[in-house]
Amino acid sequence: METARQATSPHGERQGHPADAHRVLDRCRALVRPALSEAVGRLHPWIGEMAAYSFGWCEVGGAPVAAPGGKGVRQALAVLGAEVAGAPARAGVAAAVAVELVHTFSLLHDDIMDGDADRRRRPAVWKAYGTGPAVLAGDALFALAVETLAAQPGGAEAVRTLSAALGDLVRGQADDLLFTERPWTGPERVRPDEYRAVAEHKTGALLGCAAALGAALGGAAPETVAALDRVGRHLGIAFQIVDDVLGIWGDPRVTGKPVHGDLRERKKTFPVLVALDSPVGGRLVALLEAGDAPGAAAELIEQAGGRAAAMAEARRHIAVVDTALAGVPLGAGAAAELRALLGFLVRRDI
Template sequence: MLGAEAAGAPGRAGVTAAVAVELVHVFSLVHDDIMDGDPARRGRPTVWKAYGTGPAVLAGDGLFALAVQTLAETAAGPEALRLLSTALGDLVRGQADDLLFASRPWTGPRRVRPEEYRAMAEHKTGALLGCAAALGALLGGAPPATVAALDRAGRQLGTAFQIVDDVLGIWGDPEVTGKPVHADLRERKKTYPVLAALGSPLPAAGRLATLLESAGEPAEAAALIEKAGGRSVALSRARRCVDSAEAALAGVPLEGRAAGELRSLLAFLVRRDL
């Protein structure tokens, strides 16, 4: 993937990083489904629903242990594990904030503000994407500056991904998202479009706040979020995150094919059938 900086490094050096990150990703999803009480994922029963909470927790722990073992056996083991542990610490912090947001009010001084949500998204989702990019570079022999730049880019990509995912959770096609329409609104999730809409000076924001506090109809809430600008603000923020990722990548010497693939990914993140 990397250019002259990684000359002579095996082309498959990043595969180990990909395996480790995917193991952590699946581990986080298994535990996330338990915490959220989600009975299904992509139309299939979640692990805890199919086998019970105890076996699901153990399955997640086992995946995490395999990820650590996978990296520990590489030549860059200590540094690779440091990157992974930093990402995991951020992921746990982001998940904790996400859980705490559920107990905070929709309005008033204790409401969740969009900037708090962005910080949560960078930790919960961005940290793992940053780790994925950085680990591949590290195992490929890249210097620290390149590893750090890819980590920054990945974190911005992850934040953009989460915000676009929030938009899809309200207006997305169930055939694409794997979730029923308005799923996030039914679950009363404080997603970025909702928080952006509640901060709008438009009249629809006040009506939305009243509706949310009374557990109103999700379809009506979705219409009010759009009228208050929540959808457009969310997509605009996602694009700015992508711009930040591109800026981080600007000084990274990537091979032509790798650069093209990364930029295709940037474009896809803010498109995703919206």
């Protein structure tokens, strides 16, 4: 989940309440940081350095730095999950630490699998430290996440929630790796419903887990926990689809990504899959395969309704998020902050 691509909508307007969302993220990050630092400090020093590098806390070699880390969306969801359940923010901290560790573990390993050499404008851990050490550091963060949750009261249930999300993460990554080998068209093609499942597994499962774990540790009723899991899962799908739209039509000055990058990389994104299933599918395949006219491909996808279908799909998932949030009792102040955060992540008026 990148940050720059979220700063504006596909049409370039400013977000609804970016200041509110940033305030929430900053508050949660500050709250969680001591516990996260303490957990990372218990790692083997070499592994701990790789972890700190990933979080943007140090350079290779260990010199302190304040490089851009992640926004900390997952830790914020965990803290807000506890708060909407009426518990103090600190009740969600262990969940926040666990999900940030798992998220970082998955970035470390996914970058190896996907061959992505950069992460947040710095060399990825496998590029900076080597593939073997990056595999090991990921494993260590994974183990630390499990250890952190298992030490909580009610830890078994929390670990079950986390391991289910981990299972989904792995399943989503497996399908995503296999997508690259599948044909553009024909019976073996990737279908939009498979795309939705991968987006839910790769992105939604951990977002849902974060909010659900925070709520569960905050003593929420099972319906509230389930509703927040659902919120995170549909948020993840909506986020991913909006990200796909930005990856084709977004302003590179805002997204920080090369124009038409996803088309050049021949990614099987939602707008592309929709257009491939339309009468212009054959022409689109030829353009994508040739790879030299991504602008023409983007135009063809838009003509075929790929962009509109993607935005409609994203809106559908945002509606599910709204319905899920409306269906359970939530502490008012925290719920407003949660809505500000969700609105920041995926524009509510797209």
